[in-house]
Amino acid sequence: MKLAQHYNRVNLVTSLIVLGLTGVIYYAFIHFILSKQLDKDLLIEEDEIREYVQTYGKLPLPGDFRDQKVHYIIVPAGRPHERRFEDVEYRNDKEDEIEPGRSLETVIKVGDKFYEVTISKSKVESEDLIRVIFLITLLVTAVLLISLIVINRFVLGRLWKPFHSTLNEMKAFNLADMRELSPAQTHIDEFRELNTAAATMASRVKEDYKELKSFTDNASHEMMTPLAVINSKLDTLLQTESFSDKQGVVIEDIYIAVGRLSRLNQSLLLLARMENSLIDDFGEIELYSQLEQKIRQFQELIELNGLTVTFAGEVKSIRASKYLLDILLNNLIGNAIRHNHPGGTVMIGLNNGGLAITNTGSSQGLDPSIIFKRFSKADTSEGMGLGLALSRQIAVYHGYALEYRFQDEKHVFSISF
DSSP: OOHHHHHHHHHHHHHHHHHHHHHHHHHHHHHHHHHHHHHHHHHHHHHHHHHHHHHHSSOOOOOBOSSEEEEEEEEOTTSOOOOEEEEEEEEETTTTEEEEEEEEEEEEEETTEEEEEEEEEEOHHHHHHHHHHHHHHHHHHHHHHHHHHHHHHHHHHHHTHHHHHHHHHHHTOOTTSOOOOOOOOOSOHHHHHHHHHHHHHHHHHHHHHHHHHHHHHHHHHHHHHHHHHHHHHHHHHHHHOOOOHHHHHHHHHHHHHHHHHHHHHHHHHHHHHHHTTOOOOEEEEEHHHHHHHHHHHTHHHHHHTTOEEEEEEOOOEEEEEHHHHHHHHHHHHHHHHHTSOTTOEEEEEEOSSEEEEEEOOOSSOOOTTTTTSTTOOOTTOOSOSOHHHHHHHHHHHHTOEEEEEEETTEEEEEEEO
């Protein structure tokens, strides 16, 4: 969930809870105030009746008005004289309806008799007023919530725009190019600090990358001469001396180690050349014939392992470096043959969308998250762990996508053009 969505959700839920609680309290408070005001009106009516009794020595006539009724009942002399308010049902004879009402019951002495006086008033106007106030409050609350949502959606979206700009710059950041980060200008201090920190980090990483790449390039170049000297001395040694079987084994091991070191050096040099965009022998290449030629080159190894190779596809021309494409096909087809089991199969399919190389082999699939990393290899592999990393780099250099999947007990490497 995005931060703005999470903030909007929390803000909306909090606003609804707070406004709901305050609305209930506000409604109860208004209801209480209007009830007290109605009680005051009833007390005024009681005072008027008492003044009338003191003036004329008798009760006024019972009243039955639209919103008020007065009734008298003779009560025993010993009855407690207490005033009581309560909510009652008020009958509106004119409208022939039962309405909410409020009544006051009190006792008044007239001569030597006691009368229970009941004064009732309709609360319908007060209820209508409360209802109108509640609807107005509800409308104001709805307008407030809608305003908050709109403000959060547009104003916060604009406020977070520099952050998203910086984030997109960091996503597009690539060590191989020399482009500097160019986040959007902003007047918000936190975003300015973020931009400064991101630019500083990118600059430091680039410097470290330059130093590491320079070291790798220089080391690879410097190793070429000693390796050539070692090979030359070994050749001279073999031509001038006769050796025992034990000495021959030692020299063979030296040859193998030097060969591995030489291939490692060549792979590192090739990676460095691609990272610096120093390979530009691009041209139109007919891929179908290249694959046929590559299968013929591996024919002896295919027959030695008793493999069955099937190739099906259509004529496809691509623009690529012939040198790099040859290395890519060597790695993928060579791996499919070397990491197969005797009597296994290799299937090569070519269409307009891409190339797929499928082979039998280990019953366990490889981890797609690490097989294309440098120096990552299986325990049973005799390679240096650079072949697939180099293949992925060649594919990226051409703008292709190289992917791996384990499907139907087979290993599948596919290139999407």
